[in-house]
Structures are given as structure tokens and as C-alpha cells.
Amino acid sequence: MPDTTIALREPGPAARRTTWFGRLRHVEPVTLLWAVLIAALLFLVAFPLLKLLAVSFETQGSGAFTLANYGTAYGRARYVEALLNSLTLGLITATIAVVLAVPMAWAVSRTDMPGKGFTWAVVLAAFVMPPYLGAVGWILLAGPNSGFLNLAWRWATGAEDPLFDVYSFAGLALVIALHSFPLVFIFVKSALDLVSSEMEDAANILGAGTWTAMRKVSLPLVWPSILGGFILVFLETIALFGTPAIIGIPARINVVTTQLWQFFEYPVRVEVAAAYAMPLLLITVGLIAAQRLVLSRKGFVSQTGKGGERRPIRLGPWRWLLFGWCAGVGLFAVALPLLVLIQASFAKAWGRGLTLDNLTLRDYRLLLFEHEMALTSVWNTIWFSGVAATLAVGLALLIAYIVARKLVPFGEALGFLAMAPFVIPGIVMAIGFYAAYAPPPLALYGTATLIILAFTARFLPIAYANSTAAMRAVHPEMEEAARILGSGRLHAIRHVTAPLVKKALLGGWLIVFIVASRELSAAVFLVGPRTRTMSVLLYDLSEAGNFEVLAAFGGILLVITMVFVGIGMKLVGRDFMLRRT
Incomplete structure (x- = not known):
């Protein structure tokens, strides 16, 4: 009897390829x-x-x-000091940014202050200008020996000491804050836009004045946004390289970012840099988590069930003082650094001032x-x-x-x-x-x-x-x-x-x-x-x-x-x- 067994052969390459494409064709x-x-x-x-x-x-x-990389990264007092400097700088800068931005945000969102378009322009200009370029402008303005502001101060008063030394911890923090405050402004202004005037009206009926209502009603309602802006500026500051390098290195203020840059000088020690960067990442993640934990325990409601009306608060003569605050922030954050940079860019020697014989292309x-x-x-x-x-x-x-x-x-x-x-x-x-x-x-x-x-x-x-x-x-x-x-x-x-x-x-x-x-x-x-x-x-x-x-x-x-x-x-x-x- 003949053998009728059929031999099963492995499919050839072409058949396997067809099967694979057939399966892939059915995948969404x-x-x-x-x-x-x-x-x-x-x-x-x-x-x-x-x-x-x-x-x-x-x-x-x-x-x-x-584990030696971590021992090297944090085995010297100088490296630990840089981390502490960054944390301190972040706290001071974020505090200054909140002080600058919150009154501006409240004025634009809630009051009849004039020049709101101008204030928006100031915020946008401060945001657009690179922080390290603003730092250069402030070196030309407030360098202890030849900065224009200090030269004018000595000429006017005869004093020997500078009015303001940009090569200092306070100077570094202020320069960074002048370019970071727009982050706080945006957060707080957006939140204040959602607060109904009924909240402030109720406070006024109970005897609170305008400033008391702002302090005890409006700002507490936008506390999450203030905290969010504060944390964001803090994190941006401790991660910033340009301004701390341009101002901090000559001032011998070592921070995390400038220390990381030194680890990349020859010979490159990327393993030590990686170990040194880990706390920066952990601090960032920890702060974001802490913010969510704090805010999750407290409710913040600013909307009424029937859609509250928003009316600008009338400040009377005080509105001009508030406008002066906004204009002052614009002067120091944008106008002065920009003007001195323009002057220097067309000058043969920037320290000689703006004269015809000093102009050049x-x-x-x-x-x-x-x-x-x-x-x-x-x-x-x-x-x-x-x-x-x-x-x-x-x-x-x-x-x-x-x-x-x-x-x-x-x-x-x-x-x-x-x-x-x-x-x-x-x-x-x-x-x-x-x-x-x-x-x-x-x-x-x-x-x-x-x-x-x-x-x-x-x-x-x-x-x-x-x-x-x-x-x-x-x-x-x-x-x-x-x-x-x-x-x-x-x-x-x-x-x-x-x-x-x-x-x-x-x-x-x-x-x-x-x-x-x-x-x-x-x-x-x-x-x-x-x-x-x-x-x-x-x-x-x-x-x-x-x-x-x-x-x-x-x-x-x-x-x-x-x-x-x-x-x-x-x-x-x-x-x-x-x-x-």
C-alpha cells in the first residue's frame, strides 16, 4: 500500500513575509x-x-x-556650599519676584489703575529679554567701579562706596527676580480674573476697606497661584546658569549650575556631574509634590453659582501710586538695562558715555x-x-x-x-x-x-x-x-x-x-x-x-x-x- 503521508514543509521566506504583513495590516x-x-x-x-x-x-x-561619585560630589565643603547657595538664592529671588508681581497683577486685574496696556508691555518685555542679557545690562549699570548708577551716585554725593554692587548675593538675586516676576504675574493675574466682585463687596459691607479686602479676601483666594508662581521661580532660579555665571563667578558666588559647569572642564567628569545633579532633580520633584499635597488639603473656591460680576475697584489718587510701582518695575527690569546695552553697542568704549565722538558701528x-x-x-x-x-x-x-x-x-x-x-x-x-x-x-x-x-x-x-x-x-x-x-x-x-x-x-x-x-x-x-x-x-x-x-x-x-x-x-x-x- 503506497505511503500517503504528506510532508509538512516550513513556509518559505516569501510566505513568512506575506504572513507578517497580513498580521500588520489588521493592526489599527x-x-x-x-x-x-x-x-x-x-x-x-x-x-x-x-x-x-x-x-x-x-x-x-x-x-x-x-558610590565614590557621590563622595566626590559632596565630599568638599565648596560643593556643599554651592548647593546651599542655590537654595538660598532661589528663596530670596522667588520672594522678591512675588513682592514685585502680586501688586502689579492685582492692579491690572482688579482696579481702575491707568496704563494697564503699558504694564502688560512691561511684563512681556521682561519675559522676552534673555536673563543673561539683562545681567550684562546690570553690570554696566551697577558695576561697583564703573557702573553708570554708581558713577552718578559718586558724582552727586561725593561718596566713595557704590550705591549698589551688582557683584553681590543681593545683586544677583535682584537681577534674576527682575526677569522672573512675569511668571508670578501670569499665575496670579489669571487667578484674580476669576474672582467675583461679590466677594469683595461682602467684605466691604462688613466694614473692610479696599486694602483689607484685598489682603484678607482677594489674595487668599489666589493663594494657590501665588504659591505656584513662587515655586516656579524658585525652580527656575536654582536651574539657571547664565546670570549666576556672568555675575556670580566674578563675585565668587558658587552655585549648583556653575559648579556643574566646572565638572565639565577638562578632564570631563560626567559621572561626578551626574551624581551632583541628582539632588537638584530630587528637590524639583519634591517641591512639586509638596505643593500638590498642601493645596489638596484646602479648598479654594472663587466662583458663585450664578456667575459673579466683576467690577474694577476705584482707588482714587492711590491708582497713580500703583501705576508708579508698575512703571518703576518696568524701569529697572527693562528700560535701564536695555538703554545701557544700546548705548554700549554703539560705543567705542562704553564707560565714556553717550557722546558723538564715542559713537561707532x-x-x-x-x-x-x-x-x-x-x-x-x-x-x-x-x-x-x-x-x-x-x-x-x-x-x-x-x-x-x-x-x-x-x-x-x-x-x-x-x-x-x-x-x-x-x-x-x-x-x-x-x-x-x-x-x-x-x-x-x-x-x-x-x-x-x-x-x-x-x-x-x-x-x-x-x-x-x-x-x-x-x-x-x-x-x-x-x-x-x-x-x-x-x-x-x-x-x-x-x-x-x-x-x-x-x-x-x-x-x-x-x-x-x-x-x-x-x-x-x-x-x-x-x-x-x-x-x-x-x-x-x-x-x-x-x-x-x-x-x-x-x-x-x-x-x-x-x-x-x-x-x-x-x-x-x-x-x-x-x-x-x-x-x-
Whole structure:
């Protein structure tokens, strides 16, 4: 009887390939997108931080486990002192910022103070001006020997001691606060806009005056926003590099960020830097958690059931005193530093003052036509920031869409990863990227790719917050109607959702571009000889001490920034940056 057994053969490569593609064809596109987004966020956020943590426990060269890096990082009194200095500086700066901003926010939101548009302009200008450029302006104003304010003080009084020494702990804190107060202003003003006048009316009926009602009713209701602004300024201060480097190093005030920079001097000790950066990350996460814990135990309600009316409080003659406060903040935060920078940029020698024989275009000619890196750094800044903004907004929009439409299980995990860089100081993020992607096999140190990726991760929370707000404003019924008529999901997104959110996305793109173009804390650790940005070149010029060239280059950066701010105001709205920050 013949053998009828049929031999089963393994499918050939072509058949296996067909089977694989057949299975892939049945996978929902949104599931693939979810997987791609998870991979992108792990690459941008999770892996650099995990690598930073791992490197902090590795021996240089061998990679063996060790705790010696932490012993080195905190084994010297100077290193511990730098950490304490940062914490003290953060507390003092945040306190000054609250004192400056809260009266301004209350005046703009609740009173009949004149010049509210002017006050908004002051806040926007202080926000737009890079902090390290403002620091240079204050060196020219309040340097102990040749600062203009101190020279005028000596001329007027005959005193030998300076009126104000910017090279001091108080000077450093004040200069940082003058460029940080807009963060508190935005938080508090937005909260005060929601407080009904009925609350203050009730206090007035019970005998409270205007100032008592403000102190005991209005401000307690916005206490969460004041606390949030305080914590944000504190965290920004302890993570700031430019101003502490420009003012603090000559003043011999060592802080965490400048100490981290010293660990990157030859020979680079990235393992010690990683260990030294860990407390900065823990402090940041701890403060955010503490804020949520404190506020969760107390209720803050400012809305009435029938929609309260808001009326401006009439201050009488006091409104001019309040306007004087706002104008004074604008004078010291914006006008004086900007004027002295303009003067220095056109001066042969800035200390000789503004005279005809001292005027020159030499510095601008040097930067535009002769300097080896100036125009290259301008181009680097524009295209690094532009690509990073595009990647951040594109990634944020996809994540916000999936989270808002609940397209996949655990979609909130994407949103968590997208917002995680918010609690990671920029300098810590930069060291994480250095540890993860600078060594072989990728060896990306000093490349445009590494800088763009770091900028994308650093400012992804801004883009995500903006995209989330935009997606919430678009009802899903519009997409559903398009899909009922036969449109696919991607087609509906492209032709229905995208046109409705494009204005908001443009605003988010411009904000990310502007803040990336002035970023120094992350860039200074990652740039190479040919990938320097304008902010890094400005810092290099400040180390050289040539304030005339530095002021001229800072003017070029401000012009570029104001061009994009003007585009944003024209296309998105006058306060597009402050509404979305």
C-alpha cells in the first residue's frame, strides 16, 4: 500500500513575509502611532534620565558600580556650599519676584489703575529679554567701579562706596527676580480674573476697606497661584546658569549650575556631574509634590453659582501710586538695562558715555562681516530652534489628540511622559543627554542632532500644554460627522481638526521657538565648535569682557526675538506669549 503521508514543509521566506504583513495590516493605525509615540518619549525623556542615574553610580572607564561619585560630589565643603547657595538664592529671588508681581497683577486685574496696556508691555518685555542679557545690562549699570548708577551716585554725593554692587548675593538675586516676576504675574493675574466682585463687596459691607479686602479676601483666594508662581521661580532660579555665571563667578558666588559647569572642564567628569545633579532633580520633584499635597488639603473656591460680576475697584489718587510701582518695575527690569546695552553697542568704549565722538558701528560691522562664528551662530539658533519647535509641537499634538479622544488604553501615560520634563531642570536634562548620547556608539556630542533633540525634550511640556488646550476646544462631534460621511480618521484630522487648531498651534510653535532661541542652560553643555548658538556665543563674549561687542550681539538677538514676537502678535494675538506660558 503506497505511503500517503504528506510532508509538512516550513513556509518559505516569501510566505513568512506575506504572513507578517497580513498580521500588520489588521493592526489599527492608532495603535502603531501610540507605539511610535511611546518610543519617541522614551528616547527623549526616559532614557536620558535613566542613563544619568546609572552613570552617577559608574566608575569612569570601567563602568563598575561605585558610590565614590557621590563622595566626590559632596565630599568638599565648596560643593556643599554651592548647593546651599542655590537654595538660598532661589528663596530670596522667588520672594522678591512675588513682592514685585502680586501688586502689579492685582492692579491690572482688579482696579481702575491707568496704563494697564503699558504694564502688560512691561511684563512681556521682561519675559522676552534673555536673563543673561539683562545681567550684562546690570553690570554696566551697577558695576561697583564703573557702573553708570554708581558713577552718578559718586558724582552727586561725593561718596566713595557704590550705591549698589551688582557683584553681590543681593545683586544677583535682584537681577534674576527682575526677569522672573512675569511668571508670578501670569499665575496670579489669571487667578484674580476669576474672582467675583461679590466677594469683595461682602467684605466691604462688613466694614473692610479696599486694602483689607484685598489682603484678607482677594489674595487668599489666589493663594494657590501665588504659591505656584513662587515655586516656579524658585525652580527656575536654582536651574539657571547664565546670570549666576556672568555675575556670580566674578563675585565668587558658587552655585549648583556653575559648579556643574566646572565638572565639565577638562578632564570631563560626567559621572561626578551626574551624581551632583541628582539632588537638584530630587528637590524639583519634591517641591512639586509638596505643593500638590498642601493645596489638596484646602479648598479654594472663587466662583458663585450664578456667575459673579466683576467690577474694577476705584482707588482714587492711590491708582497713580500703583501705576508708579508698575512703571518703576518696568524701569529697572527693562528700560535701564536695555538703554545701557544700546548705548554700549554703539560705543567705542562704553564707560565714556553717550557722546558723538564715542559713537561707532564698528562692533556691528565686526559681527556681521568679520567675526568667524557670529553669523554661523545666528543661523544655528534659527534652525535649531525652528526644527525643535516643529518636532515638539508635532509630537505634542499627536499625544494630545490620543489622550483627548481616549483612543488607546493608558493614553494618560503619554501625557505624563510629555509633561515630565517640566519637573526636570534644563541643566539636568542636558547632562542626561550628554551621558546618554554623547559617547559611542551614537557619539552625538557637539552635533546639531543632539542640540535639537535636547531642545525638543526641554520644551515639550510647553507644546503639550498648548496642544491639550487646543484639542479640548474642538468637540469630537465634528470629526465624527466627517467619518460618518466616509472620511478616514487621518483625513478627518487633516481637514477638520487641524484647521480648527492651527492658530493655537502656531502660537505654541512661536513660544517654543522664542524660548529655545535664548536657551543657555542646556545648550552650553552640548554645543561643539561649529554648533554654537547665539546664547552660548554671548556667554563666551562675556567671559572675554568685551561688553561693546557683547551688547551689539545681544541687540541682534533681541531684534530676531522681537521679529517673531511681532509675528505672533499679528497672527495669534497681542498677549499670545503670556496667555500660553
